[in-house]
Amino acid sequence: MSVAPDPATEPAPVQPPPAATPPGGRGALARREARLAWQLLLPTVLAVSLVVIVPLLAIFWISFKPVGLADLRPPAPVVRERLRGDAAEGDLRIEYRLRNSSRDEPIRGVTLSDTLPDGIAVSGEITGPCTVEGNAISCDFGDLEGGARAEAEIPVTLTGDAEALEAAAEGSEPVVTGEARNILTNGEFTLANFARIFDGSEFWGVIGVTIFYTFFGTVGALVVGLFAAMLLDRSFRGQGILRGLFLFPYVAPVIAVAFTWVTLFDPFSGSANALLLQMGVTQEAINFFGQKPLALIMVTLFEVWRYFPLSFLFILARMQSIDTDMYEAADMDGASPFQKFWYLSVPQLLGILSVLFLLRFIWTFNKFDDIFLLTGGNAGTRVLTVNVYEQAFAVSNIGAGAAVAVVIFACLVLFSVFFFRVMSREEGL
Amino acid sequence: MRWMRHGMVAGPVLGVLWCLTVAVTVAVAMSFVTGSGFRPGLIGVLVAGAAIGWPALRVSRPVRVGIGVIVVAALSLAGFGPVLPGPGVAMASLAVAVLATGGALGAGVAVIMAGCPPGAMTRHQFEAAVIRFLVGFGYVFFTAIVVIPFFVMVMTSLKSQQALLQNPLDFSVDLSRGTDLFRSYVELFRDFRFGSYLWTSFYVSVLTVLITLAFSVPGAYAVARLRFRGRAAFSRSILLIYMVPMIVLALPIYIAFSMTGLRNTLFGIVIVYPVTTIPVALYMLQGYFRGLPGEVEEAGLMDGLSRLAVIWKITLPLSLPALASVSLYVFMIAWNEFLLAFMLLDDPSKFTLTRGVAMLNSSEIPRQHLMAGAVIATVPIMALFLGLERFMTRGLTAGSVKG
Structure with missing residues (x-):
């Protein structure tokens, strides 16, 4: 994917034109214009690279790393400080307890430093690796293995208001340092994620489902959209109302319509099943979103239902811009309605249809929400995008999820190369 | 293909297809509105559609609507109506269903077959009739697929839990509940x-x-x-x-x-x-x-x-x-x-x-x-x-x- 050129790497050229030749190249005005252009674009470039380009690079990085969901928090020493014992009995002591937050990652060179408030003095043998110099406590715990604990005790005496001093002793936050391997930033790489996702029949199943869903979802939406556009490509009363109505599925929030479909086709309390039983089409309730081949067909139908408005808008716009002279000429020549459609309208619409097909193909391929909300990727409907989520969050393997995302991205680059070929032919982009 | 274009074939075929469209639509709509069962009857659809689409029937539109209603009513009385009532359907709603089916059938066929001769049709006439059928079917089809989910969404939100489980088909609004209708909201x-x-x-x-x-x-x-x-x-x-x-x-x-x-x-x-x-x-x-x-x-x-x-x-x-x-x-x-x-x-x-x-x-x-x-x-x-x-x-x- 070609990325927006960064302003830093492509400055306005500053070389002055050679003195002997007539003024060529770009003059001061052109340079100023280019500079202004980059100034205007800079915020967008920055924002987009921060939220799109950097994550894309990150996903490549992560896909080669053995990262699980739990690794998002790097291991760190957790410390608890308490003042224990009784001043009257003279066994008052400050106690530090450390714990490695990670179960299996060691933390190296763990140190702790804290200050003793005025009025508290060390009064005996210190247990643990701590030394006190003046007010400063410093402890060196060395290495803390995964899940290990360590503690230190400093016996103290109080002079002055005991309550306030106790609060002060516990109030001073100890500073702990320690180095742990952060799996996200270190130099350890692995191909295990890719091996894992390509391994096994599951992956090819996912690819097959993705292709089915994408292809039939796209073609279905185009064909239904074409039909709808032909219906509305005539003027009659209520045309505006119908056009608005036909756009409803696309404009409504996906979450609302997806849950409505789930409710409508529920095997126990869904109206669709009740209706089919009533009409005698089926003898027992059908589990529309829970059976293996049917669920995939249903999510594809949902995709067609939800996105036909889009194709119909585009096709209608193109239809209305077709010159009517041509149809009049065809009428004179005695062409029948079907012939006019097949030999005049279809060739005129072929351009917009192919552009729409490619765009919708890419976007259906990218679609996540619809299937996730309808079936959660169960019952044989897991497409690649849902697989990213499944791997990363359900199996808690962020690395494998990222690897799937990289596969998606590779497919996408392939599609866009193709898309721009066709697009430049069709629209001169 | 030429035989398809004869009025004796095209008229009844388009009539049956249109009758099927109307019958399914009326059955679904009546089921949703009344909550009791309606289903399209195949025999009724075939007979009524073919009868109304019969090319010898060259009458004005209101007359054809009237004939449609009479045919559907007669078939329904004989127990072979294009829209069959399930058990426990009130007479009034059945009458509404019969009227709607007959009327829509007659009016639709009148529009579809307008200007078509009873005998052999030209290619233009035939294709124009097919297109008119497709347009009618398209309006019904698209309106249904768009309206039904949104209708279900709104009506379900107004129901109570038991009513939903009791009869998933019943989307009638029980006005006696008053403001309790909006309890979910x-x-x-x-x-x-x-x-x-x-x-x-x-x-x-x-x-x-x-x-x-x-x-x-x-x-x-x-x-x-x-x-x-x-x-x-x-x-x-x-x-x-x-x-x-x-x-x-x-x-x-x-x-x-x-x-x-x-x-x-x-x-x-x-x-x-x-x-x-x-x-x-x-x-x-x-x-x-x-x-x-x-x-x-x-x-x-x-x-x-x-x-x-x-x-x-x-x-x-x-x-x-x-x-x-x-x-x-x-x-x-x-x-x-x-x-x-x-x-x-x-x-x-x-x-x-x-x-x-x-x-x-x-x-x-x-x-x-x-x-x-x-x-x-x-x-x-x-x-x-x-x-x-x-x-x-x-x-x-x-x-x-x-x-």
């Missing part, structure tokens, strides 16, 4: 903080629109009007960025936000949403800016305005309709956005509306609450859409590379 606003979700969604969407415009207007102007190296590559890469799937970005954004503590904050959401919409806004706006006459801007430049002043005083006022379209489109994207809200927000006090509705999808919360939530999420965007449909449609066609 009251409970959502009272117990599930939907008021605050509504407000959160609203201001997040508005902020997204504002930030998107602030970034994309200057950018679009630069791409459309100013000459600089890499302009073509730039406008192409905008489209490319637009094609990167959200789920691919959502994963690293989730990781980064988890590590920086931006997860679970609305601030994080407001940072991310505009960036997903800036490319499309920029793409839409630059197309519009290109279409504006450059001479007006040049006149402004000649009169001593700076470029920025030209943008502010000339270009923007001229492109108000485009700005409205883009704003509406961006608002719609932000309002409907689900994936990022779902992944990044865990704290119920910070949910957007879509995230709140997703929370309702659990086995402990009754269905009508979920549907009421869906209605609450749908109504504002629909109201906006219907009120400003002109701008919205333009925005959709200009920018909806995305889905």
Whole structure:
């Protein structure tokens, strides 16, 4: 994917034109214009690279790393400080307890430093690796293995208001340092994620489902959209109302319509099943979103239902811009309605249809929400995008999820190369 | 194929097809409205459709409607009606079904077969009749597939739990319940903080629109009007960025936000949403800016305005309709956005509306609450859409590379 050129790497050229030749190249005005252009674009470039380009690079990085969901928090020493014992009995002591937050990652060179408030003095043998110099406590715990604990005790005496001093002793936050391997930033790489996702029949199943869903979802939406556009490509009363109505599925929030479909086709309390039983089409309730081949067909139908408005808008716009002279000429020549459609309208619409097909193909391929909300990727409907989520969050393997995302991205680059070929032919982009 | 074009074949065939369309429609509609069972009867459809479509029947439209009603009524009395009642159907609703079927059948066939001779038809006449049937079928089909889900959504939200389980077909509104009809809505606003979700969604969407415009207007102007190296590559890469799937970005954004503590904050959401919409806004706006006459801007430049002043005083006022379209489109994207809200927000006090509705999808919360939530999420965007449909449609066609 070609990325927006960064302003830093492509400055306005500053070389002055050679003195002997007539003024060529770009003059001061052109340079100023280019500079202004980059100034205007800079915020967008920055924002987009921060939220799109950097994550894309990150996903490549992560896909080669053995990262699980739990690794998002790097291991760190957790410390608890308490003042224990009784001043009257003279066994008052400050106690530090450390714990490695990670179960299996060691933390190296763990140190702790804290200050003793005025009025508290060390009064005996210190247990643990701590030394006190003046007010400063410093402890060196060395290495803390995964899940290990360590503690230190400093016996103290109080002079002055005991309550306030106790609060002060516990109030001073100890500073702990320690180095742990952060799996996200270190130099350890692995191909295990890719091996894992390509391994096994599951992956090819996912690819097959993705292709089915994408292809039939796209073609279905185009064909239904074409039909709808032909219906509305005539003027009659209520045309505006119908056009608005036909756009409803696309404009409504996906979450609302997806849950409505789930409710409508529920095997126990869904109206669709009740209706089919009533009409005698089926003898027992059908589990529309829970059976293996049917669920995939249903999510594809949902995709067609939800996105036909889009194709119909585009096709209608193109239809209305077709010159009517041509149809009049065809009428004179005695062409029948079907012939006019097949030999005049279809060739005129072929351009917009192919552009729409490619765009919708890419976007259906990218679609996540619809299937996730309808079936959660169960019952044989897991497409690649849902697989990213499944791997990363359900199996808690962020690395494998990222690897799937990289596969998606590779497919996408392939599609866009193709898309721009066709697009430049069709629209001169 | 020639035999198909004979009136004796085409008339009855189209009549039967139309009769089937009408019968299924009436059966489904009557089932939903009354809650009792209606189903299309195959024998009735064949007989009534063929009879009304019979080419020798050359009568005026009102007469054909009358004959349609009589035929359907007679068949229904004989027990072979095109629409068959299930057990326990009231006489009145059956009468309505018979009237509707017969009337629609007669009127439809009259329109479809208008101007067709009883004998051999020309290719034109035949195809025109087929097209008229397809148009009628299309209107019924599309209206049904669009209206039924939304109808189910609204009606389910008004029902009580037992009524839903008792008869999933019954969508009649029990007016005797009075304000109790809206119980699900009251409970959502009272117990599930939907008021605050509504407000959160609203201001997040508005902020997204504002930030998107602030970034994309200057950018679009630069791409459309100013000459600089890499302009073509730039406008192409905008489209490319637009094609990167959200789920691919959502994963690293989730990781980064988890590590920086931006997860679970609305601030994080407001940072991310505009960036997903800036490319499309920029793409839409630059197309519009290109279409504006450059001479007006040049006149402004000649009169001593700076470029920025030209943008502010000339270009923007001229492109108000485009700005409205883009704003509406961006608002719609932000309002409907689900994936990022779902992944990044865990704290119920910070949910957007879509995230709140997703929370309702659990086995402990009754269905009508979920549907009421869906209605609450749908109504504002629909109201906006219907009120400003002109701008919205333009925005959709200009920018909806995305889905």
